[in-house]
Amino acid sequence: MMKTVLFIVGPTAVGKTAIGVDLALTFGGEVISGDSMQVYKGLDIGTAKVTSEERKGVPHHLIDTLSPGEAFSASSFQREAFQLIDQLFLNERLPIVVGGTGLYIKGLTKNLSFHDTDPDEGLRAELEDILAAEGPAALHQRLKQQDPKSAESIHWNNGKKLIRAIEIVETTGSTLTEFGADVEEEPSYQTLLIGLTMERSKLYERINLRVDQMVEQGLVEEARQLYTSRLEQSQAAKAIGYKEFFPYFAGEQSLDDAILQLKQNSRRFAKRQLTWFRNKENVEWFDRTNDTYENTLQKITDYVKGNSKESSNINI
Known part of the structure; x- marks a missing residue:
């Protein structure tokens, strides 16, 4: 059965x-x-x-x-x-x-x-720096040189997908198509x-x-521990419930604004x-x-x- x-x-x-x-x-x-x-x-x-x-x-x-x-x-x-x-x-x-x-x-x-590749933190950081400094068009041009077919199918302004495609081709030697789609x-x-x-x-x-x-139960303190551990770029630190407090810890935002941002992100x-x-x-x-x-x-x-x-x- x-x-x-x-x-x-x-x-x-x-x-x-x-x-x-x-x-x-x-x-x-x-x-x-x-x-x-x-x-x-x-x-x-x-x-x-x-x-x-x-x-x-x-x-x-x-x-x-x-x-x-x-x-x-x-x-x-x-x-x-x-x-x-x-x-x-x-x-x-x-x-x-x-x-x-x-x-x-x-x-x-x-x-x-x-079809996941093992993350290459160095490459990911490099690509994210390029995205921030030069914009997605620079990533699109880089992908176009290595995997023209994927560059044609991925919008030039979609930084996240561009980074993923470049990661695959530069860490596996295979294009996104060769590497395989979800089945x-x-x-x-x-x-x-x-x-x-x-x-x-x-x-x-x-x-x-x-x-x-x-917040009453101690969320701010829990988020601070993650922040002070210097894991800001980790997957866990990017979760809703933690990343919203990082500008507050850096002195760039008030606590009330951080809480409002968390509520908004949670609703979305x-x-x-x-x-x-x-x-x-x-x-x-x-x-x-x-x-x-x-x-x-x-x-x-x-x-x-x-x-x-x-x-x-x-x-x-």
Whole structure:
């Protein structure tokens, strides 16, 4: 019988963590974090990392596994998550992937083939310096000399894609086309995607309130530790919740302005998350705007029971 992997997705602050834990308790599952920042040790408040009390004894995976200076990519997540899923299947446990990092989730639901190169920090820094000093046109010209086909397909003003294409050709010797594009294949398991959503204004209120609570809990001090560790260029330091405070630490901005910027960035991020999951995934949505937590949980529980009867790893 085909086994099932359950996904809990949606925007930040909508309540995915609690739903994931309670479904794990109901169906005999374990949680795999699908958040790109919760893998980092010490980044607890800004990532809204699930606490030991909130876990209610449910095992959680891919949390606190790396130091902030280490890199973690979508392909890294996919590789480790697939290993965890296979192990949970062997143990007759339900894997529940909880998170809002769209590409991480798609890597599992579509079995994407990622073709990552190991990051060359020196080259990346050089290219970013060129982008800042000379603009994207200089990068476009550099790519055109080495990979004309990619230069033709990538807009001259898209600095991020230009840097990535140059990285590939200069670190692998292959053009972007030769290196390979993402390939979608059917996964070997059933995927059930549960999406949590909420009316926009209410969600934004929750986000603003959560930022205030994070500040009260010590977010500024947590961000300062990352800043003073001189890891400003690391992947972790670029996360929403930390980078907003760096101008404040540098004396370039007030604390109030930094907090306002964090709220704005978080709201924009939530909007992007909703757009991603609505456009790229087959999600069953549950609107929490006017519903209690208990009612939402019951509806989701009933949906899982009604749509996974052919699966052998859900304890119904």
